[in-house]
Amino acid sequence: MAKISVTIEDQLLLRVRARANSLGTTPARLVREYLEAYARTESVRALAFQTLLAAPPPDYRGEREWAEPNMDEADRPLRLVR
Numbered sequence: 363m364a365k366i367s368v369t370i371e372d373q374l375l376l377r378v379r380a381r382a383n384s385l386g387t388t389p390a391r392l393v394r395e396y397l398e399a400y401a402r403t404e405s406v407r408a409l410a411f412q413t414l415l416a417a418p419p420p421d422y423r424g425e426r427e428w429a430e431p432n433m434d435e436a437d438r439p440l441r442l443v444r
Contacts, residue, residue, distance in 0.1 A: 368393070 370378075378389045385392075 375389070378392070382389050382392050
């Protein structure tokens with residue numbers, strides 16, 4: 363397992379230690395869990411983006427249908443029907 367060093371203000375470390383203690387853990391474990399979640403999230407985002415790019419574009423060609431049949435033709439919005 364690799365080790366890293368992080369430089370933070372003394373007051374921040376005191377607050378982190380107090381918070382970690384109230385959760386029954388350590389600052390090191392909090393950092394490790396955060397980094398694991400961060401790496402997992404980035405992997406999920408990257409996979410989702412790759413999947414999106416690989417997907418074929420949606421087919422919006424379809425029959426057109428008037429949204430409101432009683433409106434004047436010029437004012438009628440089109441609604442696409444699949």
